[in-house]
Amino acid sequence: MREVVVGRDGRATGVLYQDGAGNELLQEAKAVVVCGGGIETPRLLLLSRSAQFPDGLANGSGMVGRHATFHQYSFAIGLFDDEVSDPLYGFSGHYNNLASMDFYETDASRGHVLGSLIFPSMIGHPVNWSFPGRPSWGQASKDADRDFFNHSMKIGVLLHDLPVESNRVDLDPDVVDAWGLPVARITHTPHPNDYAQERWQVAKNGEILEAAGASRVIPVNMERITGNTSHELGTVRMGDDPATSVVDRWCRSHEVDNLYVFDASVFPTATGINPALTIMANSWRCSEHIVRYDARGWTD
Ligand SMILES: Cc1cc2nc3c(=O)[nH]c(=O)nc-3n(C[C@H](O)[C@H](O)[C@H](O)COP(=O)(O)OP(=O)(O)OC[C@H]3O[C@@H](n4cnc5c(N)ncnc54)[C@H](O)[C@@H]3O)c2cc1C
Structure with missing residues (x-):
């Protein structure tokens, strides 16, 4: 998947992806739930630029990719x-x-x-x-x-x-992946x-x-934080204030009301424990909320 696509009204309409043969396909959707992990989710949102979202999808606050934590x-x-x-x-x-x-x-x-x-x-x-x-x-x-x-x-x-605001994932200005898309760049102190x-x-x-x-x-002892736990967290943080967070308490984007993020990137703090069970429990909690409340407004 290389982009979440939005309509003129700024709502998500689907995703663009390539199949195994390299054909680019559009999967239309009533809602999009991004679960790419703490590095690839902010990268995908930052890659999803449009006239309404020139700095990346749901990134009006500039918070997408920031506050990265890694649990050394x-x-x-x-x-x-x-x-x-x-x-x-x-x-x-x-x-x-x-x-x-x-x-x-x-x-x-x-x-x-x-x-x-x-x-x-x-x-x-x-x-x-x-x-x-x-x-x-x-x-x-x-x-x-x-x-x-x-x-x-x-x-x-x-x-x-x-979580420190300047510790972040953004798009590398020089390095691209096999599909020509900028890779994620990590800056961390x-x-x-x-x-x-x-x-x-x-x-x-x-x-x-x-x-x-x-x-x-x-x-x-550590000399720096190396990512040796493979726990990449916090880069699409959850919060009540749209100025300081990307998604709300139900992991729904503050700016795009049918865009959700259900993965480790929504952690507002690092927790200091293994995250997998919390990621799963939170995804379950928010999925139920979609089914019970948000999806009521979606028509076939
Ligand atoms: C070796 C190892 C051991 C671990 N041990 C533990 C442990 O004991 N306990 C624990 O709590 N945690 C452990 N972790 C960490 C745990 O696995 C992660 O924190 C957790 O899986 C993160 O979940 P996630 O949903 O955020 O992302 P992920 O589980 O990484 O899922 C992201 C998915 O998105 C896909 N993806 C990414 N970008 C795109 C794209 N553009 N298009 C389509 N698909 C995409 C990826 O292929 C992946 O399948 C371990 C990790 C590793 C690597």
């Missing part, structure tokens, strides 16, 4: 004398069904706002597990695998990063609170590992 995943590693699969520790395999919200709420004494979910896991996969200072080549590398692989676990934090929250929580996770018996703890 950082962690502290603990090295244990016993194997971590030892019944004493009761821990085995990759991610456990175990997480803590104990540090989720703001605590002013920490010097930053917000907090995140934390959760333990094994260190990683044999071919790519690593931590700062680990030898990466030759006999020393093999020794490290032997000494540490079954003796390590980590406790991670899913950073509850702040972490807020100082992101660094403060991440460092505090990684240090706390290290304390938890020490309390659990780790003989050595290695913090792995």
Whole structure:
């Protein structure tokens, strides 16, 4: 899909897409629900320019693509004398069904706002597990695998990063995709609170590992937000005020009353938890609202 098409009245009339043979087709619709994810949804809206929407569809506020958040995943590693699969520790395999919200709420004494979910896991996969200072080549590398692989676990934090207006997705002025359309360009600088929250929580996770018996703890802090969680959020934010948000509380565009966005891009804040279930629950909630209320006005 390359464009959401609007009529003279500014309402969405359908979408333009290409089939497998490269033919461009128009799919007419009474309403359009965009679900392209936190990067491709703002890109599609920005690509959907028209006389009524010269800066992109539903972007009169200039908010489409802004407030991008990414949930950096950082962690502290603990090295244990016993194997971590030892019944004493009761821990085995990759991610456990175990997480803590104990540090989720703001605590002013920490010097930053917000907090995140934390959760333990094994260190990683044999071919790519690593931590700062680990030898990466030759006999020393093999020794490290032997000494540490079954003796390590980590406790991670899913950073509850702040939405900042200048952190954004827009259209790249130079790079195009295979269809000649501008690709998404991401501009992002972490807020100082992101660094403060991440460092505090990684240090706390290290304390938890020490309390659990780790003989050595290695913090792995972020240098920048890399997108290592694949949680792209916030770029078509939900809100009551059309000047500061793109969609309303039912994920309907403030400007185009038959255009909706049901994906991770509507999150007004990053949440600091895995987003998939919330994305699904919200989509369900808003779909019911369409069926019960909005669709009543749509004629065949
Ligand atoms: C490896 C991995 C592991 C993950 N693990 C977890 C986890 O454990 N828990 C969790 O909560 N989250 C997890 N996530 C994140 C989660 O998958 C995403 O947050 C979620 O899928 C986002 O949902 P969405 O609806 O916003 O977008 P998506 O699920 O990305 O859906 C967007 C869809 O739109 C399509 N699309 C995009 N542009 C266009 C276009 N122009 N035309 C037509 N189609 C288009 C895409 O192909 C895609 O199918 C993980 C992600 C990855 C990559």
